[in-house]
Amino acid sequence: MDSLTQACLGGALGGAILGRRLGRKSILLGAVTATLPDLDSFIDYGSAVADYTYHRSVTHSLFALSLLAGMFTLVCARLPAARKVPTRQWLCFWWLCLITHPLLDAFTTYGTQLLWPITSPPVAWKTIFIIDPLYTLPMLLGLVVALIKGTQGRAVIIGLAISTAYLGFSIAAKSMVMAQVSPALVQRGLDDRPVMIQPTPLNTLVWRVTVIDDDRQLEALVSIFDDRDTLAFDSFQRPMAFRDLMIDSWAGQRLGWFSAPFWRSEVRDGTLVVTDLRMGQPGAYFFAFVIAERDDSGQWHSVTSRPADIARPDIGLLPALLKRITNPDALCPSDFGDRDRLLPDAECRPQI
Structure with a gap:
């Protein structure tokens, strides 16, 4: 998905998990964290095909991001300013903000190498376009409300729920189309x-x-x-x-x-x-x-x-x-x- 959508998803998760403890900071931290996997867009792999096919690989791996979430958690456990948040909650925050990025990408067509370094074909469920305002806007509006009013996560949770429901609808819609197309292909x-x-x-x-x-x-x-x-x-x-x-x-x-x-x-x-x-x-x-x-x-x-x-x-x-x-x-x-x-x-x- 586009960077704005990924930032909105991370911000919504951050507000939902740490909003009561960190307030608006949780939204900003979640938004930044959720965009980290796309830093591989700036890596030059040596050729156009390499750049194209190595994107969404190591930085989108469920294994690599889980390890990174654990490292971030260990750092927070050692920082005095971060100790007011339980370690378990930090782990939940880091892991969800990071792991949902490649999972959301996998719903698009491009192809995401979720299991890197296992060389299985990229995962592409193809249920949502890379830019879809109906998915992004509920989270974005929830974040705006939370940043203005500081509602400690309620607005972002509502926005996140609506967007998740829409993502579920995309799966159902694809199933409906498959049911229409299959008999015609047989014919x-x-x-x-x-x-x-x-x-x-x-x-x-x-x-x-x-x-x-x-x-x-x-x-x-x-x-x-x-x-x-x-x-x-x-x-x-x-x-x-x-x-x-x-x-x-x-x-x-x-x-x-x-x-x-x-x-x-x-x-x-x-x-x-x-x-x-x-x-x-x-x-x-x-x-x-x-x-x-x-x-x-x-x-x-x-x-x-x-x-x-x-x-x-x-x-x-x-x-x-x-x-x-x-x-x-x-x-x-x-x-x-x-x-x-x-x-x-x-x-x-x-x-x-």
């Missing part, structure tokens, strides 16, 4: 294909459904208010140029572990570009990387990965996205872009 013979369901920007009412079918990428927008028979996929080409070169390179292997099979590779101006299809929308993906180049003799060589050019999302489509909540015809995946890759079997925007 189309796609039930054994990789499927990704995630919320669209800033809401949990309209969801993006992505199906990988070999060299095709099927995309649909589904509202929790849709009827089951309204599901319509737009079908896009999914190039996988120089698959062997991509997979044999370190960057390709790392991206494969991190995001496959929701990726594609293509040649752009003598470079091999790999795009992560999970973040963004067709035609406007947030992460793409150059991992190989063709030399003057026509031979391909792996290179130190770097960011590739990407298309910016069209924020002018946000009103149409809101209309899509109740109107299935208001927006299609191809409206975001990638129309040059659109295949004739597109259902939401049929080709004439």
Whole structure:
């Protein structure tokens, strides 16, 4: 999640746990503590793919953060000014403020390595967009009230409860969409294909459904208010140029572990570009990387990965996205872009 949301969550937890003993200081301390795991954003790991895939690793590990919480607790136990708070309460404060950061991140699409150093695939439950005002605002309002009035945790607890309930709703909403999509996939013979369901920007009412079918990428927008028979996929080409070169390179292997099979590779101006299809929308993906180049003799060589050019999302489509909540015809995946890759079997925007 974004830094403001993480700070709000930490501040709310701090106020709830230590508000009676530390007052407003507990909110500020909790907010700062909850943002510590994202300091890895400032670490240079040596290449664009390394920076991308090592983010949310050691600093987001449940094991590493639990150890850090224990160290902070030991320090507080030795500080005279901190001894008015029981050690057990300090441990609860540090541990919850730190551990909830990666757990909340795991509800997004990016991928969080909760079990580092165990090399299991990143955890991504994909139930909430990385920025969602309906999750953040209740906590933020509770913190503002507490900082102004000093209500010793009551306001922040109410805000935290509302936000947590909304997070629970996001899980239920995804389950509703899965129930809509599954029969349609069976009907189309796609039930054994990789499927990704995630919320669209800033809401949990309209969801993006992505199906990988070999060299095709099927995309649909589904509202929790849709009827089951309204599901319509737009079908896009999914190039996988120089698959062997991509997979044999370190960057390709790392991206494969991190995001496959929701990726594609293509040649752009003598470079091999790999795009992560999970973040963004067709035609406007947030992460793409150059991992190989063709030399003057026509031979391909792996290179130190770097960011590739990407298309910016069209924020002018946000009103149409809101209309899509109740109107299935208001927006299609191809409206975001990638129309040059659109295949004739597109259902939401049929080709004439």
